[in-house]
Amino acid sequence: GENVEQHPSTLSVQEGDSAVIKCTYSDSASNYFPWYKQELGKGPQLIIDIRSNVGEKKDQRIAVTLNKTAKHFSLHITETQPEDSAVYFCAASIRSGGGADGLTFGKGTHLIIQP
Amino acid sequence: NAGVMQNPRHLVRRRGQEARLRCSPMKGHSHVYWYRQLPEEGLKFMVYLQKENIIDESGMPKERFSAEFPKEGPSILRIQQVVRGDSAAYFCASSPKGGEQPQHFGDGTRLSIL
Numbered sequence: 001g002e003n004v005e006q007h008p009s010t011l012s013v014q015e016g017d018s019a020v021i022k023c024t025y026s027d028s029a030s031n032y033f034p035w036y037k038q039e040l041g042k043g044p045q046l047i048i049d050i051r052s053n054v055g056e057k058k059d060q061r062i063a064v065t066l067n068k069t070a071k072h073f074s075l076h077i078t079e080t081q082p083e084d085s086a087v088y089f090c091a092a093s094i095r096s097g098g099g100a101d102g103l104t105f106g107k108g109t110h111l112i113i114q115p
Numbered sequence: 116n117a118g119v120m121q122n123p124r125h126l127v128r129r130r131g132q133e134a135r136l137r138c139s140p141m142k143g144h145s146h147v148y149w150y151r152q153l154p155e156e157g158l159k160f161m162v163y164l165q166k167e168n169i170i171d172e173s174g175m176p177k178e179r180f181s182a183e184f185p186k187e188g189p190s191i192l193r194i195q196q197v198v199r200g201d202s203a204a205y206f207c208a209s210s211p212k213g214g215e216q217p218q219h220f221g222d223g224t225r226l227s228i229l
Contacts, residue, residue: 006157034217043119043206043220044158089157102148102160102174103218 002027006090006106014114019080021109023090024072030092033066033073034103038087047088048075077111085113117142119209119221120189127227128197136192136224140209147190148208148218149182158206164190194226202228 003026013019025033031052036044050057050064050073057064061080066073077084087110091103120139128134140147145166150158163171164184175182179197184190194201204225208218 004157036220041222043121043222046217046219049217102150102163102171103158104160105150105157107157108155 002030002092002094002101002104004090004092004104004106006109008109009107010110010112012112012114013080015080015082017080019077019084019111021075021088021090021111022072023074023092023106024070025092025104026071027092027094028068028071029094030104032093033064034091035062035064035075036089036091036105038089038108044089080111080113082113082115085111087111119144119207119219121205121207121221121224123224124222125225125227127229129229130198131196134194134197134201134226136194136205136207136226137189138192138207138209138221139189140207141211141219144209144211144219146210146212147184148210149190149192150206150208152204152206152223161192197226197228199228202226 006023034049035047037047038044048062048064050066061078063076087108089108090106093101093103122137147164149161152158160174162175162182179195181193204223206220206223208220210216210218
């Protein structure tokens with residue numbers, strides 16, 4: 001089955017700086033890679049996703065890159081703000097028009113934005 | 116639009132009792148996924164259901180756990196004869212189509228076993 005590794009487990013950056021979180025996956029059949037943000041006591045909230053036919057996707061301060069050959073993908077947050085502090089999870093799954101596997105998650109990165 | 120609704124938010128059970136966790140998907144969503152999250156861990160997939168059908172239960176423990184998504188009403192995750200190791204946060208996610216649409220999560224049920 002799929003295995004997703006995520007690092008670092010904790011990341012502390014100064015407000016205004018950029019943050020990068022990296023993930024690798026094992027199953028070359030995986031073709032869908034979402035990122036979730038989880039705040040304390042809440043469920044994961046989808047912040048961005050990318051499909052395997054795309055190498056990069058950007059949404060305001062958030063971007064995701066995918067390298068299918070190396071089987072890794074990364075989340076980039078620019079101009080970090082205090083409200084970006086949370087736990088971030090990467091995930092992978094196999095998706096097709098007929099259905100989708102459950103998501104396989106990384107273990108999470110605790111992002112701390114220092115004022 | 117209401118999001119994915121899970122209840123109860125917190126559930127306390129004694130060892131040997133039964134726990135029932137409920138999930139109402141977002142309006143228009145017919146695909147439901149259940150995940151379990153242990154402290155300081157990522158979410159682990161348990162089961163994927165469409166209305167009245169279990170599509171993939173590869174992540175479900177073989178004993179004591181069951182799930183259903185009836186034609187009417189919420190999806191139910193049922194844990195019989197709970198043990199301390201069942202203490203975790205259980206999250207439900209839904210999507211309108213299993214293949215091409217992202218999963219949206221509820222805020223979970225925190226299950227504590229005394």
